[in-house]
Amino acid sequence: MPDTTIAATIHMDGSATLQIDGRTENTTTDRSEDARRDIVTRAAQHAATTGGPVRVTVTEPDGVSRLVVTADGAVTDAEEIAGDEASPTPAATPTNAGPGSVPAASPIAAPAPRPAAAPIAAPRVTPTPTPTGEDAPAARRQERPSFLKDEQAEQPASQGWRGALSRMGVRMRPSARERAERDDLHAVSQHWAGPRTIAVVNGKGGAGKTPTTINLAAVFARNGGAGVLAWDNNQTRGTLGWRTEQGPHESTLLELLPQTGLLLGTGAQSADLARYVHHQTADKYDVLRSKPAVLANEQRITAEDVTRIHAVAAKYYRLIVIDSGNDETDPLWLQMIDQADQLVVATTTRDDHAEAGALLLEALAERDDRSARLAREAVAVVTQADPKATDADIRHVADGFGSIAREVVTIPFDPALVDGVITFAALRADTQRAWLAAAAAIARGL
Numbered sequence: 001m002p003d004t005t006i007a008a009t010i011h012m013d014g015s016a017t018l019q020i021d022g023r024t025e026n027t028t029t030d031r032s033e034d035a036r037r038d039i040v041t042r043a044a045q046h047a048a049t050t051g052g053p054v055r056v057t058v059t060e061p062d063g064v065s066r067l068v069v070t071a072d073g074a075v076t077d078a079e080e081i082a083g084d085e086a087s088p089t090p091a092a093t094p095t096n097a098g099p100g101s102v103p104a105a106s107p108i109a110a111p112a113p114r115p116a117a118a119p120i121a122a123p124r125v126t127p128t129p130t131p132t133g134e135d136a137p138a139a140r141r142q143e144r145p146s147f148l149k150d151e152q153a154e155q156p157a158s159q160g161w162r163g164a165l166s167r168m169g170v171r172m173r174p175s176a177r178e179r180a181e182r183d184d185l186h187a188v189s190q191h192w193a194g195p196r197t198i199a200v201v202n203g204k205g206g207a208g209k210t211p212t213t214i215n216l217a218a219v220f221a222r223n224g225g226a227g228v229l230a231w232d233n234n235q236t237r238g239t240l241g242w243r244t245e246q247g248p249h250e251s252t253l254l255e256l257l258p259q260t261g262l263l264l265g266t267g268a269q270s271a272d273l274a275r276y277v278h279h280q281t282a283d284k285y286d287v288l289r290s291k292p293a294v295l296a297n298e299q300r301i302t303a304e305d306v307t308r309i310h311a312v313a314a315k316y317y318r319l320i321v322i323d324s325g326n327d328e329t330d331p332l333w334l335q336m337i338d339q340a341d342q343l344v345v346a347t348t349t350r351d352d353h354a355e356a357g358a359l360l361l362e363a364l365a366e367r368d369d370r371s372a373r374l375a376r377e378a379v380a381v382v383t384q385a386d387p388k389a390t391d392a393d394i395r396h397v398a399d400g401f402g403s404i405a406r407e408v409v410t411i412p413f414d415p416a417l418v419d420g421v422i423t424f425a426a427l428r429a430d431t432q433r434a435w436l437a438a439a440a441a442i443a444r445g446l
Contacts, residue, residue, distance in 0.1 A: 043069035065161035184440035199340035213323035221285035227318035241289035247278035303331035
């Protein structure tokens, strides 16, 4: 491996800074792709001067890449070279080993040679009984190896330097970061046998339930296709309708309720539901609104109403994400829990929001066996709603839920989540990635 090293940093504005032999050089590019080409050119020039290939460590907003550049401008990933130089038969080291893990294979030593004078006995072969009768064809099919292969060829890298090299014709394997993102995309793109219901809960207002509902619905719909409903199951001032796009009507669940019998009938069509839900044209899911302009006593919804609405939703949608109210004693809220397949606790870094979410899980754990399972398998989504919150604040809340939830995902602060209609494309790249991770964690429980 080469000893000379160049350190390069590509900035958010597309410019770059290089450290070469103790001196600093800057680029005036305004695109990361142009900065990458400039870095390769300068590294190749340096390699020609020194008479050998050089290492280049490139730091970008989305990660760090380690490359090797030769005088003719050829670029190789340093990790690929390290892999080639390693032992051809290394022992595999499993990660996250658990009850279902396969033990790592150990290197197999070659057998010691037999002394030349020692006679070698012919191996004794015990013939395998040949199945006869009706079981013979099935047995032969089981013994014959299939000509078909289940392996799916891995697509080359598409992100960062590895992606840049792939586009230059050098087929590169994706990084661990890109593989993890592909795994999450695969998880949220699945379709399950039968509808699934996700309940987003917290007993405190302002804990992030509505943004969580919106972004989870968007991730599942954008990647898994249509058939996703976000439902505002709130007696008092539900705001899901305020934070999402309105369709060509003003219908809410109050208009839907009298029609549940017709919509559950054999003559109903999926397009009939468009009169009552609001389609999100960019993010591909539908919204069933409550009516926050009306007092709660004028739109009182019963547990039986929730059952009827859920029956309609389950008939027409494969995935239902429910934005809940704050009253955990309301029959509306409890009926939602009884319909849920997966629980999501939404919280910010505020102590009262986090405590309310934790107390909710503890209360459900004592309600009944089904609620206890939901609480045990819950996913906690911790949103940095306050831009002044520190990493320590976020980690404090995440660690607190780590012992009572199945998985915990943190979401960085994003001004696009503060006010107004939320659309997924308006979020920052790191925020989009975090919501994808949250949805994947939920999908693993469905």
